[in-house]
Amino acid sequence: MRTALISDIHANREALEACLDHAARSGIDAYVFLGDFVGYGADPAFVLDTVMDFVARGAVAVLGNHDAAAIGTRSDMNDDAAAAIAWTRTVIGDAHRDFLARLPLVAERGSVLYVHADPVDPAGWGYITDLYSASRALVATQAHVTFCGHTHVPALFHMSVTGKFASFDPVDRVEIPLTQRRRWLAVIGSVGQPRDRNPAACYAVLDDATDVLTYVRVPYDIDGAARKIIEAGLPVGLAYRLYEGY
Numbered sequence: 001m002r003t004a005l006i007s008d009i010h011a012n013r014e015a016l017e018a019c020l021d022h023a024a025r026s027g028i029d030a031y032v033f034l035g036d037f038v039g040y041g042a043d044p045a046f047v048l049d050t051v052m053d054f055v056a057r058g059a060v061a062v063l064g065n066h067d068a069a070a071i072g073t074r075s076d077m078n079d080d081a082a083a084a085i086a087w088t089r090t091v092i093g094d095a096h097r098d099f100l101a102r103l104p105l106v107a108e109r110g111s112v113l114y115v116h117a118d119p120v121d122p123a124g125w126g127y128i129t130d131l132y133s134a135s136r137a138l139v140a141t142q143a144h145v146t147f148c149g150h151t152h153v154p155a156l157f158h159m160s161v162t163g164k165f166a167s168f169d170p171v172d173r174v175e176i177p178l179t180q181r182r183r184w185l186a187v188i189g190s191v192g193q194p195r196d197r198n199p200a201a202c203y204a205v206l207d208d209a210t211d212v213l214t215y216v217r218v219p220y221d222i223d224g225a226a227r228k229i230i231e232a233g234l235p236v237g238l239a240y241r242l243y244e245g246y
Contacts, residue, residue, distance in 0.1 A: 002027060005188050005204040007034035007116070007149030009051075010066065011041030011088065012192030012242075013228075015201040016050065018220035019191050028205065034149040035064025035103075035116030039081060040193055040238050042228035044070070044088045048096045055099075063103035064116040064149070065125040071100050080235040087234060112206075113143035117150040127151050134185050135165045145184045145206075145213075153196045154189035154204075154215050158182040170204075170215040178211045186213060192225075199245035 004023040009016050023031070031054050038044040055061050069077060069085045070092065077085065105122035107114040118126030118133065120140045127150055128134050134157035137146065157167045160182055170176065170186075178184050189202030196202075200217040207214075226239035 001029045001208050003030040003032055003206045003208065004028045005032050005034065005147055005186075005206060006191055007188040007203070008036040008064070008152055008190035008192060009033075009041075009047050010036055010039050010190065010192035011044040011047050011084075012201075012220075012225050013041070013043035013046045014221040014225040015192045015218075016047055018218045019201050019203045019216075020050075022216065022218045023203070023205075026205065031059040032107075032114055032147070033059060033061040034114060034147060034188060035062050036066045036149065037064065037100075038070045038085070038088045038092070039066030040084050040229075040234075041225065042232040042234060044092050045096065048092060048099065052095075052099050060107050060109065060114055061103055062107050062114055062116050063100065063105055067100045067103065071097050080238055084234055084238065087232065108143070111144035113141055113146045115146065115148050117148060119146055119148065125150070128155070128157075128185065128187050129153075131157065131165055131167050134167060135159065138165065138183055138185055143183070144180070145178055145186065147186050147188060147204075147206075149188050149190070151187055151195070152190035152193055153187065154202055155187040156213075157185045157187075170213075172217045173214060176213045176215075178206075178213055180211070184213075189215065193242065194245040197245050199243055 138159040154170045191201045205214045229239040
């Protein structure tokens with residue numbers, strides 16, 4: 001089975017549609033959504049409607065920190081993020097809020113763990129940014145593979161059977177064998193607001209028949225997404241950063 005791993009959409013309809021279209025043409029069988037459906041972008045209701053539809057048909061979804069903020073359970077954000085969340089609360093409906101309120105922080109399927117942020121303390125919203133934080137997470141879990149988002153920067157870490165840790169930066173459309181003799185932690189880049197200086201949307205595909213992971217970059221209509229952010233009266237910087245991928 002081929003599973004699309006989608007994280008940090010951040011209310012970016014154009015980026016989400018581009019990734020879903022690419023996934024559909026790539027023979028994807030299942031979908032996992034790793035949180036932060038809202039925040040920053042101008043289409044939170046559309047994104048939530050889309051994710052809700054996928055979940056109703058069997059997709060996995062977990063809660064992100066911006067999602068938690070949208071239903072009032074988190075507020076410690078920078079000014080731009082807080083402004084976007086305040087606006088988001090005015091445009092999503094009760095069905096959206098109920099959906100977010102029911103989402104788990106962590107989901108497990110067999111030997112795979114899904115979480116938005118650091119699995120050491122999912123509710124603490126810590127970031128996996130380096131080998132130290134990744135090694136703590138790998139030691140704290142027993143999953144063969146842990147998938148998370150939150151940083152908006154794609155990264156991959158692993159631990160050998162002898163307890164040695166290593167990392168490397170994934171390359172677009174290069175297959176990565178997730179060998180059974182290692183345990184893995186994959187940080188999935190962002191669909192809606194990449195921060196690795198590549199503005200193309202990012203998602204990943206896991207083929208569990210071969211234990212191969214592939215990161216994919218997908219160009220999308222940045223002009224359209226940025227224009228809607230400005231027209232909605234959201235902070236202009238949220239539109240500009242889409243062009244630079246930071």
